[in-house]
Every structure is written in C-alpha cells, then in structure tokens.
Amino acid sequence: MAQTDTVTRILDTAEVLFAERGFAETSLRTITSKARVNLAAVNYHFGSKKALIQAVFARYLDPFTVRFHHALDELEARHDDGVIPLEELLETMARTVLEVPAEKHSLKVFMKLLGLAYSQAQGHLRRYIQEEYGSVFTRFVELVRRATPELPDAERFWRLHFVLGTVIFTLSGLDALRDIAEKDYQEHVSVRDLIRRLRPVVVAALNAPLPPPALPRAKAS
C-alpha cells in the first residue's frame, strides 16, 4: 500500500502549498521535497502539473457534489410542492460545505483553493470545474429560482454571484482577516462563527429591495 501513500502524500502537500502560495508560485520540486517523494512521481502518477492541480480539486469537489445532490434530493422529497424555502437551501449548502472537508482536510484550505480557482488565470482550471461540476450549481440555482419567484431572473443571477463573492472572498482570506479581527476585538473567530454571521447578511442581500430602473446614459458634461 505504498502506492496510495505516495499519491495522497503528494496531494496533501500540494493542496496546502497551493493554498498558501498559488499555483504558479509552487514548483513541483517544492512539493515533492516537502512530501519526501521523488520528483518524477508527480509526472508518473498524475501526468502533469495541470493534472495535479485538477486532482487536488477533484478530491474536494467529488464528495461535495455527491453529498450535495443527496441533500437536495432529501430536501425536494420533504417539500412536495417543489418549493424549498430560501433559508433551508442556504442552510443545506452551508452544512454540506462544512461537512466535506471536515472528514479529512481543512475547510480553510478548501475555501482558499476555491478563491484561487476564480482569481488565478489558470484557464484550464475554470474550464475543468465548470464542465465537471457545473450541473450541481445549475440545479441549486433552479431551486433558488423557485424559492424567490418575485425576483427577476437577471437580478437573481447577479445577487447569487454577489453572495458567492462574499463567501469565497471572506473564507479564502480568513487567516489575514482573523488576525486583524482578533487584534482589534479580542474575539476568536471560528469558521462556524463566520457562517453564523454570514447567514442573516446573505438572506438580507437576496431579499433586498429591487434597484431603480436603469436610466438612459446621459451625455457626460
């Protein structure tokens, strides 16, 4: 069982280093030396650095999508009118996100990786995630649509991305923010605390009054 050891040791080391420094700033030599495996092992087991990056994500996202689909199945079964209250949807998503990394890995690392996936160039990664895991997101959006029928489609689209930004930004920059917060307010902040604070804000954001209609752009003066 030495083979599994090598693969998981590479993944464990790589995800931490990627989360700390980003993808381009982390060399294979740094990973393999810290993981105490041979340099060639990465290309042997994964094929390339790109594939390694995708594998790191897959290890989180595969169990997440499975669990999230299951959770949504149960939720839909409990509401036979097909309409699930917004709070329950958000609650379910939060619970699933919390559960998955808790099994073996750090939630902090997971969120930081998600943040990187959005901000780093790495076109192949965005494409990979979209193609591989886009369907869960689509399903979730459709359920949110039924839960907020009064919201115009375009408005809901944007607001979902607004709150997505809030969550990813906050949780992926958690370490730096936590340092500031603890220094200024002498208060320890766990991820669960943060989610507790996040919930009313997200609900309020989605239920905010509609913006005034767009005015035709006036000639600049």
Next chain:
Amino acid sequence: MAQTDTVTRILDTAEVLFAERGFAETSLRTITSKARVNLAAVNYHFGSKKALIQAVFARYLDPFTVRFHHALDELEARHDDGVIPLEELLETMARTVLEVPAEKHSLKVFMKLLGLAYSQAQGHLRRYIQEEYGSVFTRFVELVRRATPELPDAERFWRLHFVLGTVIFTLSGLDALRDIAEKDYQEHVSVRDLIRRLRPVVVAALNAPLPPPALPRAKAS
C-alpha cells in the same frame, strides 16, 4: 520626452497583462516585447519586477486616495454633527472609484488588479498597499461606524469585509460573468448597471438583523 513614453508604455502594457494573467504568470519579456521597449528598461526605470507591480498599483491608488480624502472632507463639512448617512458614504465611495480610472484607464483592469492583490500570494503587495493606503480605509471605516451606531464593532468589521468581497469579486470577474449574463438574459451589463444593482444589496447587507448569539460548541457526536 522619450523617457516618459517608455515608462508609461511599460505601465500601460503591464497593468493589462497583469490583470489578464496574474503577476507570476506574466514575464518581463512578455511585457517589454508587447510594449516594444527593451527588456532592461524595466529594471532600469523601476528597479525590479516587484517595484513594477507596486508602481502599477500606485498609478491607480495615488489619485484615488487624494480624491477620496477630498470627497470625505466635503461630506464631513456638509454634516456638522459628524454623522454622514450610510447611503451617502457608499455613494461617495462608488463615485470616486468610478471617476479615477475613467480618466485614463479601464475600471475593469483596476478592479481585477485589486482582486489579484488580495488573492495572489505576493506578500509584498499586501504590505505595500496596507502601509501606503491603509489610512484612507481607516478613515472610511470610522465614518461608517458613526453612521451605524447600533452595530457592534466586530459585526460591522465583518460586514464591511463581506461587502468588500462582493464588490471586488463581482467587478474583478466581470468579463466572465457578463458573458454568461448576456447569453442567458440578453441584457447588456455595464459597470454602472452593476453598481446600480449593487447598491440596495450592500445597504441591505449592512442593515441585516443581527445573528443569534454564538452557542458554545457542542461535543461532536
């Protein structure tokens, strides 16, 4: 005046490339060849790649802080009780952010750079921005504090970062999101449209009801 030409040509090219690919993924050779200047010009005029990166930010942030301080001065002068309504504060900030890049450069690039500054490792950049421009942010936070006296300090701290995440995330990923939105909703979205949509959401987020008090963490079962 050939010297200024070279410097600004480097900056103009660098900011676009940085925004598109990130810092580590953009080599000096790519910049200098696209800008049609000599490779050595970067180290000659700026000293190093790090300094180039900081110079790119300074070109945006220097005029921004000046204008923002002025705008806040005027705002404080108009409210002699020292309390400025939250909506006015947000409105002023949005206007200033919109004005600065409009002079010469693209707002999209500016926001993407801000997003990179947060997510990319680049410790030197965060330190530089914090030391160089932290005071404007501190002033703004203090004004927000007076505008929302009912909010506990820690709660306001976190909510400000929540909305900061929303804005940076949305505006820095604008291109990708716009593509999806236009395909699905046949609606063109300008940055000003987005800010119009953003306003009620941000206000609602800051004014959301307080979360329930934290429960002591139960032993996992």
Next chain:
DNA sequence: TTCCGCTGGAAACAGTTGTTTTAAACATAA
C-alpha cells in the same frame, strides 16, 4: 567643440522551471 548624464539595444548571466530518461530497487501476484 568636448564632456557628461540619461536612455536604449543586444547579449550574457545564473538560476529555476516542468518534463523526460536512464537505472536500479521493491513489493505483490500469477
């Protein structure tokens, strides 16, 4: 004119990158 500081061009520097190849060791299973 001569001189000097600034700018630009081309080349070279030294180091790192991802990847591949060679080889030898190792375990497990047919």
Next chain:
DNA sequence: TTATGTTTAAAACAACTGTTTCCAGCGGAA
C-alpha cells in the same frame, strides 16, 4: 520462478525566469 506495477535515485533536457553588464547613441551644458 517470472512478471507487473510502484517507487526511488540521479541526471539531463530545453525552455524560461529576473537581473546585470557592456557599449553605442543621444541631448544639452561647459
């Protein structure tokens, strides 16, 4: 035993990185 798939070791590969050096040209000042 003979295979088979893993793992390590060491080295080399070609490409690319940021940085530095050397030298030619330039403008304006003496």
